[in-house]
Amino acid sequence: MLGKLDWSVIPFGQPIPLIAGAVVLVGILAVLIWVIVKGHLPYLWHEWITSVDHKRIGVMYILLASVMLLRGGSDAIMMRIQQAIAYQSQGYLPPEHYNQIFSAHGTIMIFFVAMPFVIGLMNLVVPLQLGVRDVAFPTLNSVGFWLTATGALLVNLSLVIGEFARTGWLAFPPLSELSYSPGVGVDYYAWSLQISGVGTLVAGINLVTTVLKLRTKGMNYLRMPMFCWTTLASNLLIVAAFPILTATLAMLLLDRYLGFHFFTNEAGGNVMMFMNLIWAWGHPEVYILVLPAFGIFSEVVSTFSGKALFGYRSMVLATMAICIISFMVWLHHFFTMGAGPDVNAIFGIASMIIAVPTGVKIYNWLFTMYGGRIRFATPMLWAVGFMVTFIIGGLTGVLVAVPPADFMLHNSMFLVAHFHNVIIGGVLFGAFAGFEYWFPKAFGFRLDERWGKLAFWFTFSGFYVTFLPLYVAGMLGMTRRMQHYDVAEWRPWMIVAAIGMAVLSIGVICQIMQLVVSIRNREALRDRTGDPWDGRSLEWATSSPPPVFNFAFHPDVRGEDAYWDIKIHAQQQSLEHTAPEYHDIEMPRNSPTGFVCAFFATIMGFALIWHIWWMVILGGIGAFATFVVFAWRDHDEYVIPADEVARIDRINLEERRSLVSMAGAI
Amino acid sequence: MNLLDPQGPVAAANSTILVDSVFIMLAIVVPTIFAILAFAFWFRASNPKARFQPDFVYSGRVEMVVWAIPALTVILLGGVAWIGSHKLDPAAPVPGTGSPVRIQAVSLDWKWLFIYPDQRIATVNTLTVPAGAELNFQLTSSSVMNTFFIPQLGSMIYTMNGMVTRLNLRADNEGKLQGLSAHFSGDGFPDMMFDVNVVSSLAFPDWVATTAKTDAVLNEDSYKKLMQQGIETGRPTYRLEDPRLFDLISTQHIPPGPGPELLSDAGRPHSGGHDAR
Numbered sequence: 022m023l024g025k026l027d028w029s030v031i032p033f034g035q036p037i038p039l040i041a042g043a044v045v046l047v048g049i050l051a052v053l054i055w056v057i058v059k060g061h062l063p064y065l066w067h068e069w070i071t072s073v074d075h076k077r078i079g080v081m082y083i084l085l086a087s088v089m090l091l092r093g094g095s096d097a098i099m100m101r102i103q104q105a106i107a108y109q110s111q112g113y114l115p116p117e118h119y120n121q122i123f124s125a126h127g128t129i130m131i132f133f134v135a136m137p138f139v140i141g142l143m144n145l146v147v148p149l150q151l152g153v154r155d156v157a158f159p160t161l162n163s164v165g166f167w168l169t170a171t172g173a174l175l176v177n178l179s180l181v182i183g184e185f186a187r188t189g190w191l192a193f194p195p196l197s198e199l200s201y202s203p204g205v206g207v208d209y210y211a212w213s214l215q216i217s218g219v220g221t222l223v224a225g226i227n228l229v230t231t232v233l234k235l236r237t238k239g240m241n242y243l244r245m246p247m248f249c250w251t252t253l254a255s256n257l258l259i260v261a262a263f264p265i266l267t268a269t270l271a272m273l274l275l276d277r278y279l280g281f282h283f284f285t286n287e288a289g290g291n292v293m294m295f296m297n298l299i300w301a302w303g304h305p306e307v308y309i310l311v312l313p314a315f316g317i318f319s320e321v322v323s324t325f326s327g328k329a330l331f332g333y334r335s336m337v338l339a340t341m342a343i344c345i346i347s348f349m350v351w352l353h354h355f356f357t358m359g360a361g362p363d364v365n366a367i368f369g370i371a372s373m374i375i376a377v378p379t380g381v382k383i384y385n386w387l388f389t390m391y392g393g394r395i396r397f398a399t400p401m402l403w404a405v406g407f408m409v410t411f412i413i414g415g416l417t418g419v420l421v422a423v424p425p426a427d428f429m430l431h432n433s434m435f436l437v438a439h440f441h442n443v444i445i446g447g448v449l450f451g452a453f454a455g456f457e458y459w460f461p462k463a464f465g466f467r468l469d470e471r472w473g474k475l476a477f478w479f480t481f482s483g484f485y486v487t488f489l490p491l492y493v494a495g496m497l498g499m500t501r502r503m504q505h506y507d508v509a510e511w512r513p514w515m516i517v518a519a520i521g522m523a524v525l526s527i528g529v530i531c532q533i534m535q536l537v538v539s540i541r542n543r544e545a546l547r548d549r550t551g552d553p554w555d556g557r558s559l560e561w562a563t564s565s566p567p568p569v570f571n572f573a574f575h576p577d578v579r580g581e582d583a584y585w586d587i588k589i590h591a592q593q594q595s596l597e598h599t600a601p602e603y604h605d606i607e608m609p610r611n612s613p614t615g616f617v618c619a620f621f622a623t624i625m626g627f628a629l630i631w632h633i634w635w636m637v638i639l640g641g642i643g644a645f646a647t648f649v650v651f652a653w654r655d656h657d658e659y660v661i662p663a664d665e666v667a668r669i670d671r672i673n674l675e676e677r678r679s680l681v682s683m684a685g686a687i
Numbered sequence: 688m689n690l691l692d693p694q695g696p697v698a699a700a701n702s703t704i705l706v707d708s709v710f711i712m713l714a715i716v717v718p719t720i721f722a723i724l725a726f727a728f729w730f731r732a733s734n735p736k737a738r739f740q741p742d743f744v745y746s747g748r749v750e751m752v753v754w755a756i757p758a759l760t761v762i763l764l765g766g767v768a769w770i771g772s773h774k775l776d777p778a779a780p781v782p783g784t785g786s787p788v789r790i791q792a793v794s795l796d797w798k799w800l801f802i803y804p805d806q807r808i809a810t811v812n813t814l815t816v817p818a819g820a821e822l823n824f825q826l827t828s829s830s831v832m833n834t835f836f837i838p839q840l841g842s843m844i845y846t847m848n849g850m851v852t853r854l855n856l857r858a859d860n861e862g863k864l865q866g867l868s869a870h871f872s873g874d875g876f877p878d879m880m881f882d883v884n885v886v887s888s889l890a891f892p893d894w895v896a897t898t899a900k901t902d903a904v905l906n907e908d909s910y911k912k913l914m915q916q917g918i919e920t921g922r923p924t925y926r927l928e929d930p931r932l933f934d935l936i937s938t939q940h941i942p943p944g945p946g947p948e949l950l951s952d953a954g955r956p957h958s959g960g961h962d963a964r
Contacts, residue, residue, distance in 0.1 A: 116874040189871050195848065196831040196873060201946040286848040286943040292832060293847070326730070329744045332753070357834060358845050359777055359852040366772035370765040380715075380757030387723055388749055392740030394732045408723045416712045419764065425771040426705040428842040429690050429698070432834060432869045498688030498838030502871040507880065508688060 024632035025205065030183045035118065041095075042181035071611040073159035074569055075144050078166050080463055082141025083456065085166075089133040089173055094529060096126035098522055101487070105519035107505035108512045119504040120187035121206065125176065127190025128210060131306070132217060133173040135444065138452040139313040140169075140224050143252045146459055147228060149560035149567060150246045152237030152576040152583070155609060157230035160651065163615030165223035171619045172217025175626050179209040183630070186210035189502065191299050192273070194284035194292050199277045207277065208630040211270045216626050218267050225259030228252055237559070239578035243337070246558040246582075247323075247330055250337050251316030254344035255309050261348070262305040269298040293358065300351035308347040311443065312340065314451025315382055318404045321454050322386045324554050325401040326393025329582050332385040339378035339385075346375050356424045357431045365424040372422035376415060383408060398554070399473035403454035406481045410446030414439060417492070435495025438488045445484055453480075453532070461553045465565040466546040472535035480528030487521030490514035549676045557585040564673035570606045570661060573670035603667040607658045614651040618644050688838045688865055694885070695857045696781060698841030704771045708764060715760050777842050778853040783821035785888050790814070791933035792826045794833035794846040794868060796944055797875030798919040802905075804930040806895045809905045811913070813922045815884045817891035818861050824854040827937040829914045830944035834869035837883055843869050851937045858885040878918040898924045905932065907941060914944040 032038050056062055069077055099122055103112045114122065148156055156162050179185040186206040188197045197207045232253045236245070273295070275281040282288035284295045323330040330336060352360065352368040386408060395401065417439040421427045430436055453476075461467045494514045499506070539546055552561040562584045563572055580586050625640025627633075691706070693699040730737045773779075791802040792814075802809045814837075816822055826835050828846040835854065836843035844854045858864070868879035886894060903909070905925035910932065935941050 116877075120871075120874065187874070193832060195943075196871075200943075201831055201873065203947060286830070286939070293850075327732075327739070328741050331744050332750055333744070335750050335754075355845070357843050359854075361778075362772040362776040365776075366769045369768040369772065370761075373761045373764055373768065377754070377757040377761055380760075381753050383719065383723075384749075384753035384756070387719070387726060388743075388746075388753075390723075390726045390730055392738065392743040393730050394737075394739050395727060395730050396732050405723065405727050409720050412716050412720055412723075416709070416716050419712060419761075420705065420708050423704060423708050423764065423768045423771060425701050425768075425775040425842075426708055428775065428777070429701045429705060429838070431843060496690050498690060498836075498865075498867070500836070500867060500869040503877045505877050508865070510688070 022633075024628070024634070026182075026631045026633065030205075031181060032184075037099075037114075037118070038180050045177070045180075067611065070616050071163075071613045073155075073163050073609050073612055073615075075148050075156045075159065075162060076463060076567065078162050079141045079143075079145030082137040082144060082166055082169070085170055085173060086134050086136075086138035086141060086452075089129055089137070091529075092177065093126055093129040093134055094526070096122045096129070098526065100126065101515075101519040101522040104503065104506075104515045107503075108509070108515075109505075109507050111505055114504070116504045117184075117187060120502070121185045123502055124186045124189055124192075124206075124210070125179075128186075128214070129173075129176060130444075131190065131310075132214060133169070133176065135310045135448050135452070136221060137169055137173075139255070139310060139448070140165075140221070140228075142317065142452065142455045142459065143228055143248075143255075143313055144224075145463060146455075146560055147231060147249055147252050148235070149462070149563065149571060150249050150558050151232065151235060151240055152559045152562075152572060152578065153231070153235045154571050154606070156227050157235055158227050159609040160612045160614055160657075161223050162227050163612065164618055165220040165227065165615075167615040167619030168220030168223070168622060169217045171623045171626065172213040172220070174623060175209060175213040175216070175630070178627070179206065183209065191303065193299075194273065194276070194290075194295050195286050197273060198285050200285070205630050207273075211274050211277075212626045212629050215267060215270055215274075216622050218263055218270075221259060222263045222267070225256040225263065228256040229260055232256070237572075237575045237578060240583070243334065244578055244581050244583065246316075247319035247333070247336055247340075248313070248316035248558075250340050251312040251319070254340050255312040257344060258305045258309045258312075258347065262302045262309065265298060266302040266306075269295065269302065272298075296355050296358065297351065300354045301348075303354065304351040305347050307443075308343055310448045311451075312343065314407075314448050314455075315340070317451045317455040317458070318386060318407055319382075320558065321400045321404045321458055322389050323582075324458075324556050325396045325398060325404070326390050327396075327555070328389055328393045329557070329585070330385070331388040331391075332381075333581060335381060336385055339381045342378040343375060346371065346378075350375065353422055353427070356427045362424075369422050369424045369427075373419055376419050379415060383412060398457075399468070399470055399477060400454045400458040400554075402474060402477045403450045403457065406477065407446060407450040407454070410450065410481075410484065411443060414442030414446050418443060430495060432500055433495035434491045434499045434501055437501050438491035438495060441484075441488050441491075445488075450480075453477075458554065459560070461548045462551075462560055462565050462567070464543075465548060466539065466543040467548055467553055469535050469539045469542065469546070472531055472538055476528050476531035476535055478528075479524055479531055483521050483524030483526075483528050485521070486524055487518050490517040490521070494518075550679075551673060551677065552584075557582040559583050562587060564676070568669045568673075570608055570666065573603060573606075573666050574601065603663040603670065605663050606661045606666055608661060610657055610659050612651065612657075614647055617647045621647060690838055692839060693841065694839040694862070694864060695841060695859050697775065697856050698839055700771075700775055701841045704767060704775075708767060711760065711763055711767075715756060775842065777844050777855065779855060781821050781855045781857045783857045784819040785817065787821035787823050788816060788891075789823045789825070790816070792824055792835055792846065793933065793936055794826075794828045794830075794835070794872070794879070795914045796830050796873060796916040796946075797868075797879050798913075799835075799866075799868075799879060799881045800829075800910075800913065802927060802933050803895070804927065804933065806899070807927045807930060808895060808898045808901075809925040809927050809932075810898070811919055811921075811923045811925075812881045813884065813924075814866065814881060815886060815891070815894055816858055817888040818858055818885050819888055820857070820891075822856045822858070824856065825933065825937075826852045826854065827933070829936060830946070831872045832870050833872045833879065835866070836869040837864055837866035839864050840883070845870065848943050849937065849939050858883070861885050861887055873916075875916070875918040878920075882922070899926055901926055904928050907932070907935070910936070910941065916945070916947060 103114045183205040272283040282290040350372040353372045499511045551564040621640045621643030628636035793800040826846045828848045833846045840856045844852045864883035866881045903925045906928040
């Protein structure tokens with residue numbers, strides 16, 4: 022009846038996951054009770070859960086990523102403490118627990134922190150930058166988000182029901198095959214990623230279509246803000262790469278569930294095939310994450326330097342070059358497989374070639390700052406911190422692309438330090454910069470600068486104190502994923518890294534404080550103009566937060582930096598707006614499709630993990646029925662009358678006009 | 688285990704390439720970081736001396752330079768990578784004095800088995816080699832993937848079940864080194880460290896002779912016992928009954944090692960974990 026499920030799967034004997042699980046459960050219950058008692062449930066349901074507004078969905082993605090960042094960060098803290106104390110001892114985490122933690126840390130940080138964070142920012146900002154009213158497929162957008170949330174839920178469920186994978190975040194066979202991992206851990210891993218992978222693919226298709234098909238008047242490809250270009254590149258990669266992940270995991274699941282032999286030791290299975298396939302997805306994935314971050318930095322550096330982006334066309338070229346080359350380098354993840362010198366050398370050189378467009382980007386940001394008037398608001402601090410940090414990560418990255426050097430550094434702590442250097446220094450700094458930069462747009466008030474700067478300095482210095490010692494440990498021969506070790510010379514570096522982790526944690530606490538303080542002082546921090554940073558692209562041309570329809574009129578774009586041109590134009594001619602003629606606007610209706618679909622997907626995923634076949638069928642039918650009901654809908658749009666549009670737009674116009682006249686006075 | 692303190696020609700060449708590559712890149716990276724900090728500082732909004740040039744958004748010359756700098760660096764490093772990959776191909780011979788020593792390494796759950804087919808002996812978790820001689824490794828795995836790595840001798844390589852990888856090394860100085868598995872392979876993974884004793888070429892035959900006198904015999908049966916999951920704290924040595932044992936393993940005539948003992952409820956969180964401690 023309940024498959025593999027019984028009371029023994031709850032780890033009563035292990036205090037750490039049990040207490041963590043209990044705390045989370047109490048937290049969720051407390052929030053639920055608060056929501057219901059205060060009567061916020063209808064508001065949440067109508068305005069957020071069923072919302073198909075790209076801005077709301079973007080915010081929910083970022084919220085999900087932030088919560089998961091805390092979970093993944095807790096895993097990181099536990100690992101650093103374990104390695105600091107597990108010298109000639111077992112530390113406080115037994116291997117079966119430690120191995121789950123590093124697997125969960127990697128899985129969560131990539132799939133449920135970095136991915137939703139960048140997809141959230143793209144969702145929030147790209148339609149605004151393109152001057153349009155929503156993404157191409159609004160309801161699908163909601164489905165994508167909720168399926169991602171399903172994946173995150175399943176991963177966290179494994180904390181208290183059963184176990185998570187103990188195989189590392191890519192679950193290499195044959196270790197991840199049934200014979201060596203008989204538990205449900207790998208199943209949790211694979212089904213979470215299958216379900217959230219569908220969500221990601223949907224989001225990718227949606228954003229590609231949005232950028233290609235929905236641009237406002239005059240918004241040529243070569244007038245798009247840099248962030249839209251990197252969004253396009255990143256989502257093209259999603260569309261091309263995520264099906265590979267889905268297929269690879271499907272093969273692994275066939276091995277595990279139906280006795281196939283794609284990657285087993287027996288019957289002609291081949292692990293090298295898995296390595297190739299997973300990295301054919303895995304390497305583009307790195308660029309899926311970092312390209313949007315490059316876009317964010319382009320916007321931030323240009324805005325806060327008070328200049329257009331230097332070498333715009335060169336940047337576009339570099340972005341698309343990275344997009345294409347990133348598909349041709351996957352083999353550098355396993356130079357040590359013994360593929361032969363020609364293959365290794367060719368993939369090594371191809372990997373280095375990516376450093377060229379990336380280097381060009383760094384120099385173009387540098388020359389954007391040259392001759393600028395740089396304001397060091399928090400987003401700009403993250404940007405400069407990124408440039409310095411990312412160059413170091415780039416150096417070590419090119420180093421491990423040299424096969425003979427990689428023969429010494431592969432899988433070492435040096436490698437761990439390298440990819441944290443580019444993922445924290447690139448993606449996470451980018452996500453934080455974008456968060457600080459676009460928060461006023463999403464919520465209508467700025468974030469507190471003092472706490473923001475503290476968060477930056479703690480995170481920045483904490484990063485170096487944590488990860489420079491790992492570079493050293495790697496040079497001392499230390500490999501990754503060691504639950505304990507007996508080598509005395511590694512010990513001091515592990516202790517320093519643990520101290521660095523504490524500093525990093527203070528950075529995260531400052532970030533939370535910033536949010537709390539800013540919400541409390543929101544009236545003082547209110548931005549009424551919609552343009553708090555003196556921005557250059559169209560998202561700043563509407564109010565903060567933007568009305569549901571984003572723009573009363575589709576903006577007319579006449580060059581790069583569309584909104585900057587409009588502002589200059591308005592100042593020079595001191596235009597008195599003639600009262601514009603407003604029209605009715607059609608917007609997509611809210612839909613519970615995404616939430617209901619994800620609800621059934623959760624049931625199905627859970628049932629598949631535990632082999633509860635009747636429940637699998639139930640979940641499958643439910644998800645399909647939801648889709649059918651949605652497909653047969655009659656009304657999917659509603660009309661906002663012209664009067665209402667006019668009323669909303671006039672409020673914003675007043676504020677904006679006073680801003681323009683003030684700016685004219687300077 | 689310092690990578691910058693190599694004890695053999697492969698490691699020495701690896702680390703030379705490593706250090707050279709770092710310096711080639713530092714020549715570009717350090718000035719760039721300096722420029723970022725300098726520009727950011729000088730062009731701060733509060734500096735009245737900095738000239739505001741909002742129209743400096745394109746310059747063909749600058750573009751030329753910024754594409755050329757990384758491109759030239761990569762051309763240089765690409766050359767290093769091409770030549771290095773060929774010279775330091777793990778399968779390439781590493782000439783040494785005396786006759787080469789053949790060693791067949793098998794990664795087990797969770798220990799290393801070293802078979803000396805010519806000497807008809809085998810050891811677990813300790814590798815004894817003569818200084819100065821070429822070491823020909825053939826490697827495979829009894830079950831899951833591992834990576835064979837002796838940091839101070841250089842060049843790691845995967846071990847995979849049903850496949851044989853090749854690696855040639857040489858140890859130049861007598862002494863004790865350490866090796867490890869550099870690819871996560873399950874609960875006992877951290878205990879896959881092994882000792883490497885580099886002895887003089889004169890002492891090596893003596894060690895072989897002593898080891899060959901051992902009572903324990905390695906054959907298919909004792910190998911199957913050895914490949915059960917678990918860690919090995921001792922340093923057992925064996926006489927080798929059949930010098931073709933390695934081939935039987937790598938061609939799967941001896942089937943792959945079993946995983947954790949299957950408990951009736953496979954969903955249990957701890958299955959297989961207790962062996963590791």
